[in-house]
Amino acid sequence: MPNASNVAEVEAIKGRLEGSVAALLTEYRGLKVAELGELRASLRGSSTEYRVLKNTLTSIAVREAGYEDLVALLQGPTAVAFVHGDPVQAAKDLAEFARTHPSLVVKGGVMDGKVLGAAEVRQLATLESREVLLARLAGLLQASAQQTVNLLAAPLRQVATMTAALRDQKAEEPGATAAPAAEAEPEAPAAEATEAPAEGTTDTPDTNDTKEPAAEAAGAER
Numbered sequence: 214m215p216n217a218s219n220v221a222e223v224e225a226i227k228g229r230l231e232g233s234v235a236a237l238l239t240e241y242r243g244l245k246v247a248e249l250g251e252l253r254a255s256l257r258g259s260s261t262e263y264r265v266l267k268n269t270l271t272s273i274a275v276r277e278a279g280y281e282d283l284v285a286l287l288q289g290p291t292a293v294a295f296v297h298g299d300p301v302q303a304a305k306d307l308a309e310f311a312r313t314h315p316s317l318v319v320k321g322g323v324m325d326g327k328v329l330g331a332a333e334v335r336q337l338a339t340l341e342s343r344e345v346l347l348a349r350l351a352g353l354l355q356a357s358a359q360q361t362v363n364l365l366a367a368p369l370r371q372v373a374t375m376t377a378a379l380r381d382q383k384a385e386e387p388g389a390t391a392a393p394a395a396e397a398e399p400e401a402p403a404a405e406a407t408e409a410p411a412e413g414t415t416d417t418p419d420t421n422d423t424k425e426p427a428a429e430a431a432g433a434e435r
Contacts, residue, residue: 261306
């Protein structure tokens with residue numbers, strides 16, 4: 214008959230597997246208790262719970278959870294990082310700790326229902342974390358918003374430019390009436406067609422007037 218405490222432990226491991234974003238298997242042989250404490254502290258940023266487990270009970274739990282391929286990785290002293298936050302950041306933290314503490318070996322894991330090998334976990338650690346991606350996304354959204362403002366403002370600027378150009382063109386057209394700068398003075402009356410002769414001058418007699426009296430005198434003599 215199975216031990217009640219073992220059954221409860223298997224259910225707890227299975228629940229952690231199913232309730233985590235990812236679970237990364239490690240071998241911690243050679244690490245001291247203080248170093249394990251440092252490792253747990255380094256994983257808090259990604260909301261990761263690092264637990265030392267028994268291989269026999271963990272094997273049962275992963276089988277029941279549907280991760281049969283993980284059983285082969287359960288060799289030696291095993292601890293599992295149950296990730297509740299960013300799996301990329303958790304993989305980075307494990308890789309960084311393993312760089313300074315070679316006794317820590319990352320052997321594989323599971324994420325999104327898929328079993329990962331050691332190489333895939335190392336590759337996961339090379340990706341950009343969610344914080345970096347969110348920062349980039351925010352930058353892209355800000356740039357996109359600025360571009361949208363520019364696109365909306367461009368037609369308004371073009372309309373203003375065209376309006377000014379049309380106004381200048383109409384002002385240059387013949388017959389265009391410019392706005393008076395000041396009230397115009399009344400125009401002087403046009404000069405009369407026939408001006409009076411200047412004082413002291415003598416009119417030239419008409420030739421017809423001189424001929425008519427001469428003719429009358431000749432008739433009288435006859």
